[in-house]
Amino acid sequence: xxxxxxxxxxxxxxxxxxxxxxxxxxxxxxxxxxxxxxxxxxxxxxxxxxxxxxxxxxxxxxxxxxxxxxxxxxxxxxxxxxxxxxxxxxxxxxxxxxxxxxxxxxxxxxxxxxxxxxxxxxxxxxxxxxxxxxxxxxxxxxxxxxxxxxxxxxxxxxxxxxxxxxxxxxxxxxxxxxxxxxxxxxxxxxxxxxxxxxxxxxxxxxxxxxxxxxxxxxxxxxxxxxxxxxxxxxxxxxxxxxxxxxxxxxxxxxxxxxxxxxxxxxxxxxxxxxxxxxxxxxxxxxxxxxxxxxxxxxxxxxxxxxxxxxxxxxxxxxxxxxxxxxxx
Amino acid sequence: xxxxxxxxxxxxxxxxxxxxxxxxxxxxxxxxxxxxxxxxxxxxxxxxxxxxxxxxxxxxxxxxxxxxxxxxxxxxxxxxxxxxxxxxxxxxxxxxxxxxxxxxxxxxxxxxxxxxxxxxxxxxxxxxxxxxxxxxxxxxxxxxxxxxxxxxxxxxxxxxxxxxxxxxxxxxxxxxxxxxxxxxxxxxxxxxxxxxxxxxxxxxxxxxxxxxxxxxxxxxxxxxxxxxxxxxxxxxxxxxxxxxxxxxxxxxxxxxxxxxxxxxxxxxxxxxxxxxxxxxxxxxxxxxxxxxxxxxxxxxxxxxxxxxxxxxxxxxxxxxxxxxxxxx
Numbered sequence: 203x204x205x206x207x208x209x210x211x212x213x214x215x216x217x218x219x220x221x222x223x224x225x226x227x228x229x230x231x232x233x234x235x236x237x238x239x240x241x242x243x244x245x246x247x248x249x250x251x252x253x254x255x256x257x258x259x260x261x262x263x264x265x266x267x268x269x270x271x272x273x274x275x276x277x278x279x280x281x282x283x284x285x286x287x288x289x290x291x292x293x294x295x296x297x298x299x300x301x302x303x304x305x306x307x308x309x310x311x312x313x314x315x316x317x318x319x320x321x322x323x324x325x326x327x328x329x330x331x332x333x334x335x336x337x338x339x340x341x342x343x344x345x346x347x348x349x350x351x352x353x354x355x356x357x358x359x360x361x362x363x364x365x366x367x368x369x370x371x372x373x374x375x376x377x378x379x380x381x382x383x384x385x386x387x388x389x390x391x392x393x394x395x396x397x398x399x400x401x402x403x404x405x406x407x408x409x410x411x412x413x414x415x416x417x418x419x420x421x422x423x424x425x426x427x428x429x430x431x432x433x434x435x436x437x438x439x440x441x442x443x444x445x446x447x448x449x450x451x452x453x454x455x456x457x458x459x460x461x462x463x464x465x466x467x468x469x470x471x472x473x474x475x476x477x478x479x480x481x482x483x484x485x486x487x488x489x490x491x492x493x494x495x496x497x498x499x500x501x502x503x504x505x506x507x508x509x510x511x512x513x514x515x516x517x518x519x520x521x522x523x524x525x526x527x528x529x530x
Numbered sequence: 531x532x533x534x535x536x537x538x539x540x541x542x543x544x545x546x547x548x549x550x551x552x553x554x555x556x557x558x559x560x561x562x563x564x565x566x567x568x569x570x571x572x573x574x575x576x577x578x579x580x581x582x583x584x585x586x587x588x589x590x591x592x593x594x595x596x597x598x599x600x601x602x603x604x605x606x607x608x609x610x611x612x613x614x615x616x617x618x619x620x621x622x623x624x625x626x627x628x629x630x631x632x633x634x635x636x637x638x639x640x641x642x643x644x645x646x647x648x649x650x651x652x653x654x655x656x657x658x659x660x661x662x663x664x665x666x667x668x669x670x671x672x673x674x675x676x677x678x679x680x681x682x683x684x685x686x687x688x689x690x691x692x693x694x695x696x697x698x699x700x701x702x703x704x705x706x707x708x709x710x711x712x713x714x715x716x717x718x719x720x721x722x723x724x725x726x727x728x729x730x731x732x733x734x735x736x737x738x739x740x741x742x743x744x745x746x747x748x749x750x751x752x753x754x755x756x757x758x759x760x761x762x763x764x765x766x767x768x769x770x771x772x773x774x775x776x777x778x779x780x781x782x783x784x785x786x787x788x789x790x791x792x793x794x795x796x797x798x799x800x801x802x803x804x805x806x807x808x809x810x811x812x813x814x815x816x817x818x819x820x821x822x823x824x825x826x827x828x829x830x831x832x833x834x835x836x837x838x839x840x841x842x843x844x845x846x847x848x849x850x851x852x853x854x855x856x857x858x
Contacts, residue, residue: 445847449790456788462777519773 207481207489208429209314210361210401213272214323217346217355218305221335225347226284226300235284238304242288245333246297249325250290257285263511266502272310274298295322302347303355305330314425316358316418342410353410358421361390362428365400365478366435373402376428384408385424399470404428440482451479455487459529463515464522469499495528535809535817536757537642538689538729541600542651545674545683546633549663553675554612554628563612566632570616573661574625577653578618585613594830600638602626623650630675631683633658642753644686644746670738681738686749689718690756693728693806694763701730704756712736713752727798732756768810779807783815787857791843792850797827823856 219225220241223234239254246252257265257278265279273293278285278301286299298306307330309322330336337345344355351357367373377387390401404425406417440447454475458464473496479485480492498507499521505512508520547553548569551562567582574580585593585607593607601621606613606629614627626634635658637650658664665673672683679685695701705715718729732753734745768775782803786792801824807813808820826835827849833840836848 445790449850452788452790453785456784456786457781458784460780460784462773462780522777 206429206433207477208363208432209425210363210493211310211312212314212316212319213308213310213357213359213361214316214319215357215359216305216307216323216327217303217344217351217357218307218327218330219303219337219345219347221337223304226302226304227347229284229300232284235286235300238299239286241330241334242286242297242299242305245330246288246326248329250295252288252290252295252297255287255289257287258282263502263505267500267506270500270502271497273308275301277301295326297326303351314360314422316360316422320358320414320418350407351409353408354412354414354417356409356414356417357405358417359403359405360421360425362387362402362404362425362432363400363474363477364402364428364432365474366439367428367432368400369439370435372431372435376431380404380424380428383420383424385421387428400474436478436482448479448484451475451482451484455479455485458525460526461522462526463518464499464525465518466499466501466521469496469521469525491528495525499524534757534761535805536691536760537753538640538691538821540639540642540644540647541685541687541689542635542637542644542647543685543687544633544635544651544655545631545672545679545685546635546655546658547631547665547673547675549665551632554630554632555675557612557628560612563614563628566627567614569658569662570614570625570627570633573658574616574654576657578623580616580618580623580625583615583617585615586610591830591833595828595834598828598830599825601636603629605629623654625654631679642688642750644688644750648686648742648746678735679737681736682740682742682745684737684742684745685733686745687731687733688749688753690715690730690732690753690760691728691802691805692730692756692760693802694767695756695760696728697767698763700759700763704759708732708752708756711748711752713749715756728802764806764810776807776812779803779810779812783807783813786853789850789853791846792827792853793846794827794829794849797824797849797853819856823853827852 220238223237224230226235229235239256243252243254255268265274268274268287269276269279271293273289273296274287275298278287278298281300284300288297288299290296294310296308296310298308307323307326309319309326311319339345343353344351346352346355364373364376367376380387384407385404386407387402387404390399390403404421406421409417454472458472458476473492476485476487476492477489480487480489498504501517504517504521504524507524512520548566551565552558554563557563567584571580571582583596593602596602596615597604597607599621601617601624602615603626606615606626609628612628616625616627618624622638624636624638626636635651635654637647637654639647667673671681672679674680674683692701692704695704708715712735713732714735715730715732718727718731732749734749737745782800786800786804801820804813804815804820805817808815808817826832829845832845832849832852835852836845840848
């Protein structure tokens, strides 16, 4: 069987709130927000060396770059009053502060590693619980600003790369099947459009009346099922299209290596093709490098790399230059 | 100034006939044709070691492959009764036998080298004249089957690569200007269509009442003028289109290196772009290799290389494979 690059990454998010403080949207003054930050620093720095970024101190490009990397939400990026982020050096652990909930602990791992991600997030959770009193109900579990997160406060998700299910139009039936199991699948770049990266996030929808283990097991098991379908769909594509598919995917790599102008949208298409080619043994390319390029070349991230503001066209030229240098 | 690859090759053709034999289309029997071949072998092998190919002994693919390489005419390839070719090992000298005229001596040189090509052809001409009596009139000069070749029997031509004049739609005014000077320009692959290789042949139209030196001088001088216009048009294109042009040309090379299916037509377009890119210092690629690929990948030549008959699609796949192997 070909290399499976279907499960791109695994992510755990825990929503937590302080017992003796109103929810974020009910804060009375800046002192409430500062208390959250101060408790977070005290608790989490026991576990890891985190950097603290206050949204009010970060310029817009930097904040959008963090959104592009899925390290913070758009909502946190926009909260330049009291939003903050604690980020580990390798960016695998990120805690959003004063977002919808006081604390949104997140752990992200490459590949299929939900248990490992959960273990990391759990360590931070323990540290937090030993530092401050958390909003917790014996009946409901953890209390959160939005009822959908009450209970475990846990969202377990995997990022899935599904080019073949997308190309064969099977993705909608996958989405329906997954919803019946209390999970949800959504496109990362604009809901499941073919051209756009073929990246999907599978996650649990329910966090109440169910244990952490049950949530993890259900996401893991559905992820494996979808992975199997995707791999079958890839073989089907290859059998059906053969050389024509090879030609299309291989040319994408040729273009990626030689272009002088590259839009975000075209890059996503080419990256999708190259990653599919790698998994089908059509191309021998370092997929980690391709993923890195894909992340770095998003509009705000490439602007940070360039170190100067650019118009759209200049950014497309800069993006192409960056890709050429990385690949040649 | 950028590297000039405008004048691709230089070619001399001398039309000669035996005095004591009817013109080819008036041959009485095979003996006439055999006499031409026998005299040719006697005369030309004094100068060079030639291989003799009789059209009746060569299969169709081999004959078409010679046409594709511009070594013989379509007419000679079709003359499987008595047509023959004498070819030097490096393919720079070729004599068609029993074509429209008994002898069509041709010398082909890479680049701008009409004088050298003429010197080579002239040696064969001397050898021929010292071996047999040629049809010659003191009034008209050499006598030929078609009146247009009477006189010197000389056609001097250069192959011109004119992508920028083609792209800027200036080629038609070049053609008109050239015609006023008694020369002619025609597209090599289908009269001047943009997509098709941008290769043109410039040659003299008149060979009567004019000396060999005058013909050579006039073709050389017009070739240099057209070269200058082409180089100016390239700079204009680059100044006008800048990065967009770079992007298009560079991507062409990426596609050439990675495709799994490649038609003749697409290859010609990509080769045109890559050669233009080399001349504008956008790409650092061995242009000789590109030209070699371009020649080898024509339908009959690639079939000879594959060593088996193929349908169109198989040939497109074989062509792409051959290109990938040559370039990677």
